[in-house]
Amino acid sequence: MTLEKFADIYQRAASRKGGEDKLELMLSKPLAKEQLTQVTNAQWLSAFSMKVFQSGISWQVVRNKWPNFEEVFFGFSIEPLLMLSDEQWDNKAADSRIIRHHGKVKSILANAKMLHEVSLQHGSFSNMVSNWPAEDITGLWTFLKKHGNRLGGNTGPYALRQMGADTFILSGDVESYLRNSKIIDGGKETKRSLTAANQAFNQWQQESGRSLTEISQTIAFSIGDNRV
Structure with missing residues (x-):
């Protein structure tokens, strides 16, 4: 299985939300460790x-x-x-x-x-x-x-x-994307599904340098009934 590039996910989300500037305003960032x-x-x-x-x-x-x-x-x-x-x-x-x-x-x-x-x-x-x-x-x-x-x-x-910790969330849209992309199957809380999802997010983080929070939100904005 080949993961979709995060850059492509980002561009799809931006097009659905009226451009990169508007998308960036919708993305939240986690707190710094300090x-x-x-x-x-x-x-x-x-x-x-x-x-x-x-x-x-x-x-x-x-x-x-x-x-x-x-x-x-x-x-x-x-x-x-x-x-x-x-x-x-x-x-x-x-x-x-x-x-x-x-x-x-x-x-x-x-x-x-x-x-x-x-x-x-x-x-x-x-x-x-x-x-x-x-x-x-x-x-x-x-x-x-x-x-x-x-x-x-x-x-x-x-x-x-x-509380500001950096995490992705398996919301309905994110879970739907992961299933449609064949990243997870079966129960979303199984060790296998959690590991696969974590690995995918780790790869997108390495590609983009973005937080898990931003990546998760971008994926959610890239699919589903959430166009501008």
Whole structure:
């Protein structure tokens, strides 16, 4: 199988979006490593929790409620959350100020524990993420799925992207492109599919010098019903 050149993908996306200048304005860039290391554990927990709650619910509804979540959960500060009793967690899950979903609320505790444990090893979760091998970003996805709670699928990758970590995302358009190009087949979360997708993105990154984030967005803009 021969990969399509990224330059060709880029030109197709540009033609669909009204030219290179307009396409460039639509592409977001990840944080530099030095900036990423400044992201706090509380910010990570808030991002993970938001994406967990957005799964299966209108994203805007969750965003509108999020100031209430920040208030109820101490700004997602890890230490006080880890000190809560089971009864206190049950009470928070029933709080009318937030979206009441017991399982998703308890995921906040589970992911707080994960962040705490990672920080004991790496100093902070951001240190681990910023030092994760760029050529194995799907390995970080797998870590989140294995050690976090409800962070499988696109939930973990979307949270990483939101916080400025450099990652591609297997959105509907990107997955469709990879399947049509015979890069992946079968389940998109299988080790085989993740490895194949990662290898393809690594090659496009070497060709273009662009971030995984920009490459992923460019692919999405190059296909599907998204013309100007």
